[in-house]
Amino acid sequence: MQQTRFLLDQKDLPDHWYNVVADMPNPPAPYLGPDGNPVPPEAMLQIFPEALVMQEVSAERWIPIPDEVREALTMWHPSPLIRATRLEKALGTPAKIYFKNESVSPAGSHKPNTAVAQAYYNKQAGIRRLTTETGAGQWGCSLSLAGQIFGLDVRVYMVKISYEQKPYRRTLMRTWGAEVFASPTDMTESGRHILAQHPDSDGSLGIAISEAVEEAAGRDDTNYALGSVLNHVLLHQTIIGQEAKKQLEMAGDYPDMIFSPCGGGSCFGGIAFPFFADKAAGKDVTLVAVEPSSCPSLTKGVYAYDVGDTEGLTPLMKMYTLGHDFMPPGIHAGGLRYHGESALISQLYDEGLINAIAVPQTETFEAGVLFARTEGIVPAPESCHAVAGAIREARRCKETGEAKTLLFNLSGHGHFDMSAYERYLDGELKDFDYPAEAIAESLQHLPKVG
Amino acid sequence: MQQTRFLLDQKDLPDHWYNVVADMPNPPAPYLGPDGNPVPPEAMLQIFPEALVMQEVSAERWIPIPDEVREALTMWHPSPLIRATRLEKALGTPAKIYFKNESVSPAGSHKPNTAVAQAYYNKQAGIRRLTTETGAGQWGCSLSLAGQIFGLDVRVYMVKISYEQKPYRRTLMRTWGAEVFASPTDMTESGRHILAQHPDSDGSLGIAISEAVEEAAGRDDTNYALGSVLNHVLLHQTIIGQEAKKQLEMAGDYPDMIFSPCGGGSCFGGIAFPFFADKAAGKDVTLVAVEPSSCPSLTKGVYAYDVGDTEGLTPLMKMYTLGHDFMPPGIHAGGLRYHGESALISQLYDEGLINAIAVPQTETFEAGVLFARTEGIVPAPESCHAVAGAIREARRCKETGEAKTLLFNLSGHGHFDMSAYERYLDGELKDFDYPAEAIAESLQHLPKVG
Numbered sequence: 001m002q003q004t005r006f007l008l009d010q011k012d013l014p015d016h017w018y019n020v021v022a023d024m025p026n027p028p029a030p031y032l033g034p035d036g037n038p039v040p041p042e043a044m045l046q047i048f049p050e051a052l053v054m055q056e057v058s059a060e061r062w063i064p065i066p067d068e069v070r071e072a073l074t075m076w077h078p079s080p081l082i083r084a085t086r087l088e089k090a091l092g093t094p095a096k097i098y099f100k101n102e103s104v105s106p107a108g109s110h111k112p113n114t115a116v117a118q119a120y121y122n123k124q125a126g127i128r129r130l131t132t133e134t135g136a137g138q139w140g141c142s143l144s145l146a147g148q149i150f151g152l153d154v155r156v157y158m159v160k161i162s163y164e165q166k167p168y169r170r171t172l173m174r175t176w177g178a179e180v181f182a183s184p185t186d187m188t189e190s191g192r193h194i195l196a197q198h199p200d201s202d203g204s205l206g207i208a209i210s211e212a213v214e215e216a217a218g219r220d221d222t223n224y225a226l227g228s229v230l231n232h233v234l235l236h237q238t239i240i241g242q243e244a245k246k247q248l249e250m251a252g253d254y255p256d257m258i259f260s261p262c263g264g265g266s267c268f269g270g271i272a273f274p275f276f277a278d279k280a281a282g283k284d285v286t287l288v289a290v291e292p293s294s295c296p297s298l299t300k301g302v303y304a305y306d307v308g309d310t311e312g313l314t315p316l317m318k319m320y321t322l323g324h325d326f327m328p329p330g331i332h333a334g335g336l337r338y339h340g341e342s343a344l345i346s347q348l349y350d351e352g353l354i355n356a357i358a359v360p361q362t363e364t365f366e367a368g369v370l371f372a373r374t375e376g377i378v379p380a381p382e383s384c385h386a387v388a389g390a391i392r393e394a395r396r397c398k399e400t401g402e403a404k405t406l407l408f409n410l411s412g413h414g415h416f417d418m419s420a421y422e423r424y425l426d427g428e429l430k431d432f433d434y435p436a437e438a439i440a441e442s443l444q445h446l447p448k449v450g
Numbered sequence: 451m452q453q454t455r456f457l458l459d460q461k462d463l464p465d466h467w468y469n470v471v472a473d474m475p476n477p478p479a480p481y482l483g484p485d486g487n488p489v490p491p492e493a494m495l496q497i498f499p500e501a502l503v504m505q506e507v508s509a510e511r512w513i514p515i516p517d518e519v520r521e522a523l524t525m526w527h528p529s530p531l532i533r534a535t536r537l538e539k540a541l542g543t544p545a546k547i548y549f550k551n552e553s554v555s556p557a558g559s560h561k562p563n564t565a566v567a568q569a570y571y572n573k574q575a576g577i578r579r580l581t582t583e584t585g586a587g588q589w590g591c592s593l594s595l596a597g598q599i600f601g602l603d604v605r606v607y608m609v610k611i612s613y614e615q616k617p618y619r620r621t622l623m624r625t626w627g628a629e630v631f632a633s634p635t636d637m638t639e640s641g642r643h644i645l646a647q648h649p650d651s652d653g654s655l656g657i658a659i660s661e662a663v664e665e666a667a668g669r670d671d672t673n674y675a676l677g678s679v680l681n682h683v684l685l686h687q688t689i690i691g692q693e694a695k696k697q698l699e700m701a702g703d704y705p706d707m708i709f710s711p712c713g714g715g716s717c718f719g720g721i722a723f724p725f726f727a728d729k730a731a732g733k734d735v736t737l738v739a740v741e742p743s744s745c746p747s748l749t750k751g752v753y754a755y756d757v758g759d760t761e762g763l764t765p766l767m768k769m770y771t772l773g774h775d776f777m778p779p780g781i782h783a784g785g786l787r788y789h790g791e792s793a794l795i796s797q798l799y800d801e802g803l804i805n806a807i808a809v810p811q812t813e814t815f816e817a818g819v820l821f822a823r824t825e826g827i828v829p830a831p832e833s834c835h836a837v838a839g840a841i842r843e844a845r846r847c848k849e850t851g852e853a854k855t856l857l858f859n860l861s862g863h864g865h866f867d868m869s870a871y872e873r874y875l876d877g878e879l880k881d882f883d884y885p886a887e888a889i890a891e892s893l894q895h896l897p898k899v900g
Contacts, residue, residue: 070451074454168868171872
């Protein structure tokens, strides 16, 4: 029997996170305040514990993973690396296709990798409560689980329309002991302000962030946690790529190309950064961020200072952005509906060190269904983007006869996204036109720096 | 870091199934026809392939697993064995608690273990299509996946009320390429017969079985597949217990007690039978079937010949039964709402070789939530029964100070059962009164033998 599953023992879980900053040709562009001056790290202490702020600005290559965090991670890590031989056969490609299966976490995606680290450092700092926002619910679930593990109360502001449309994600958070509220609420000034203007507001990620940040900023026992974009979040995800590298060694392989969904960037950074270290050392590996054609921040955005949220509460970050008031079309990959991109990934992309492609929604679901029918696992809509990227390349290899080694990040399963599959199978899923006008309009509103 | 996850390599997947018949003190009571005479194996060939019929009546201890089936099983097997140290700590028990994690299959339960074997043998026999019934959808999903793997068309008759209430399970089956119909349909005589009498029928497992069997019996290219109860189904599940035994060896442990949910018996047989072999050889291990208090076939039923379905199409099997027209209360553990019990398990229970307990619904969900909050994974309502059984014993150990080793079968995850958790968390879930009258009534209608 051909070996297709590559498993690591619990003890092989990485003991350090890899910080890509150490291998970047240029230091990261600083976060700026509204006055155009760099934001001092201390300014972030109001809502983040010191350990995370230090990681946010660190240039150390290796940062040790605390034992308690490693122990929590071993509830589902190391995750399997799988050779997708059935998919290869269905495609008739000479390419070898591997995927890292991050859908095995209790919350169903890679998100708990950073949630447990964030919960741990907050607990160490004497914090008793965490607030966060969630859209589709993946991040809210992950933080609920992590809060439960380390004994922190978690309050999730869930975008109201998702709260109503995705009751099962909401129940999952409650099962792990979290409080979940439909945002906008009347519990914060931000929420009351919106409700006064729009009593029937469906909510938005921007509003939910404002509520969560406001509550955390106003209480000493409470901090805020974010699931993507920031440097420390991407850092915590690098166990994915480190493990994949060891597992590919077991398989006697090394990837020519790596594909990952890319929204805020934690999934891409998690698998790609540890291979970027090799690339920086001269190795030939192509790192491909796959984004939705209808929310194409890397492939169609501009590289400029912008805020991370709709309301403009965050510092200015230099990133590829479609403009912070761009409202992405309603694709099912909710985790990729973000106007901007991690500053680290943006800088690497701007320097031509990583690649990006944009894929339309129906192509991603076509890929997801083919994957489910060959490899069994039903991918999350976000993950379907990585599958689609790998399949495009595998088909190209079929034409050219190249036996490339491809690796992609299966970031999560689609068990809570079956309504999207239903619409696809019913032929009701359409591709959105490229929102050129909305993006052009939104880019007019980029904040002035200084 | 303490080792809590015990993983086997792909190559360590068992290469034989274990047939408990070889170690039973008495041969199994034969299946009987309506005339009271044993049913000849040939009679089953109309809807099952010969290889499965031979397994159904085999007394061989070890039956080789074909390479193609092993290869398909390695998509998710060997499954992990996990020491539930966080649960132990939360309970403050001196007991060691291990669980076998069968929720890792693409369909989310142990059911695909037999689905792939059944699909393989049918394909080998030249069959092109499979029909089956499904209630909550676990089995229909598993057979859809297996049909996809071996290139068989699958048609699922899904109980109409589940079809409407569980659209996501239905979509999952379609994602794996199956046709799914709400039963009763107008495509079979059985269906039309019911619809003529009850145009608004919600359907039942009994009706759905009749439709699936009728179609398979009427077409040469089509066979029928069943997800539990029969000997060959339990046989295919014995990879669970065989793996668990190896993994416990890695942990340097051996179980004092094993707990498994028990409805038709495939989950219990899968984990318990390989340990029964040790018990038959003199080892001290207690095997506990955990059933719902509101559908307590072992603990409150009678040991008698009864049919396996509501309509009476199956042979008579000697089993613990509540009577084939007993309609169990609407508990959320749909997979345990079955009037009878596997003949093999019934006989072992009757001979005092295995144990059984019955647990009320709210206790199972209380156990499931505690498990989710400590070990992360949200168990299926059926699996909550095993968790509850193990927790009862662990609490008893706390009182007595015994450091017993407990093992349970986490048969599946609850991702498609979150509405049940929602009701539990909202305090809306009630325990049903023991349906004494309905059972007494139903037991009046046991078929006359001969």
